[in-house]
Amino acid sequence: MKFVIGTRPEAIKLAPVVLALRALHLPVRVCLTGQHPEMAGAALAPFGIEADVDLGLMRPGQSLAELTQRAVSALALRLAYKQPAWVIVQGDTTSALAGAIAARQLGIPVAHVEAGLRSFDLTQPYPEELNRTLIARLATLHFAPTPGAEANLRAEGVPGKAIEVTGNTVVDALHQTLQALPPPPRRRRRLILATLHRRENRETAFPEIIDALAVIASRGDVDVLLPRHPGCPPEIYKPLEACPTARLVPPMPYPAFVAALAAAHLIITDSGGIQEEASALGIPTLIARALTERPEVVEAGTALIVDTVRDSILAAATRLLDDDDAHRSMAKASTRIGDGKAAERIARRLYDELHGARRPAA
Template sequence: MTSAGTVMVVIGTRPEAIKLAPVILALRAQLLSVRVCLTGQHPEMAAEALGPFGILADVNLALMRPGQSLAKLTERAVGALALLLARERPAWVVVQGDTTSALAGAIAARQVGIPVAHVEAGLRSFDLAQPYPEELNRTLIARLATLHFAPTPGSQANLRAEGVPETAIEVTGNTVVDALRQMLGELPVRRQTKRRLVLATLHRRERRETAFPQIMGALAAIAARGDVDLLLPRHPSCSPETYASLDALPAARLVPPMPYPDFVAALADAHLVITDSGGIQEEASALGIPTLIVRALTERPEVVEAGTALIVDTVRDSILAAATRLLDDHAAHRSMAIASTRIGDGKAADRIARRLRDELRAAQRPAA
């Protein structure tokens, strides 16, 4: 197809790559022309995340620089994407979630006059400072998008309340469930051990100085119990000093960012998840893994409503008490260990692809 029927998918981070991979595959299954553009916001990690899905990027803008501020990244990303889009003129630009790359892709597309489809639209914490800058990015993208693919009825309601037309919103489910289900069928051999696995992921930038010492203190106490293994992938934006309190503990295993299939295997094997991340709240809920959210609030209230997740904020004693209860009280753990379908049913990408296919066909139909 010519560029008039092409969809450009903009990806900046590893989570975006994971959540957009099923969309790319579904678009191609509809025989649509798809161009995949990496901004380089997560250098190498995004491309590696696409690998298990058999997807290669068509363009890598490689925009990251050491010590680069959010403002500078946004400026460079908007400029580079605007030039690329003006040259290639796709019919649609697809962005996902709430990253700086997603916002830059939406701004650049609208500046060039190309409609934007926003995957995972409508999530809200209703506090621009938490998570930062994600809540800000996501609400700005909503003002720029033409199509809003809301993962849940709750996110649909948020968009309606902001004045987004009903015809521009489609409830699809979250594509992370699509990705998760695909990877579950390709899991490596499960680990053989009697010690329960506690999986932790931490990276929130807005409260690192104040919150991380408390969270790490709780994780150190959990790892010192003697009856669990703690697995914590290091985040590339966190300094080595962040994890110093865990380095000497035999039961704490700190690893580089994990390939997605290996991460899914660890998640499926986990007894408990402790996280400040967004996507893992959804993945753990879909698998029925009890999750403690070490934040003051979440833009994914469905996981709490489903009973699979609990917000415990960032105070050491609060985290430790909640984790201890779930590790020692089998009934409490069992009450949260119920897989939920509130996040999605594994068919979100197909719904998104069909809607974009229909939009493309309508645009190409001769006027009456």
């Protein structure tokens, strides 16, 4: 079985699946595309996983179309040389789409982890919504994290026998990482953890979000922690750089990030994966987007969509910081995203498929 991994989130979410398959004594190989140079490999390291190959496909100024073309070609060569029984991709990245295309062109079945998420708007998030809908047309097995994701796939005509609801593997990764962490230190001020990286928001929305974070940091009774994303222009962070209670850091190793996540009083993010992790931990989360393809976190009450408008973000954050009842009402851990056993379910289904207990769906 071959895993195609391009980004840090893919690495984190697929690491438990790699370990679960190895526990069943199945041969596993991990191929990095280099979409997140160094970050994906570093995310695998805490799980004791090393990539078998890194294609190193990123180039300065490379367009999405160029990356997709080069990734499909490079992966097709690798897969044709020694064809695996299955190719496993995760989520909605360009690497995942390229892996699915290359595999199906060679007649190799594709297992799609975190299948069925939909925003129903191809521009939000971009290109992720486009990628995941295309992967759904290519996948042989669809590992849906929630019943809602399963319903989306069924509505698109995917047969039920090709879908398995597993929970989200990010919860597996989160729990495994938390178990290895020491108790968190006591903090003098409440921690607000923020993350920003959405491609479609960088030009227009980021200045408003950053400005809102700067105002929040100026309160003096909170610390704002914001890991810089390598895809974001450095100048967008300037309003925060002068704030003494704001800390801008390089991308954090996953264990350190999980420690910060668990210690946070409030999260402000445009990330999908962090919505899931925060919901599993019961950390109130403000989603700096117009919509989310993870409605379960909003339904669970742990997250609130605040859009990308400065005043909307400020109003929601201020309420959660100043109103203890409002904060408590959102600070409830939920299992709607997963129970920590998703990787085990995925590995068992793939084992059954490989050994003929079930035949792959067409």
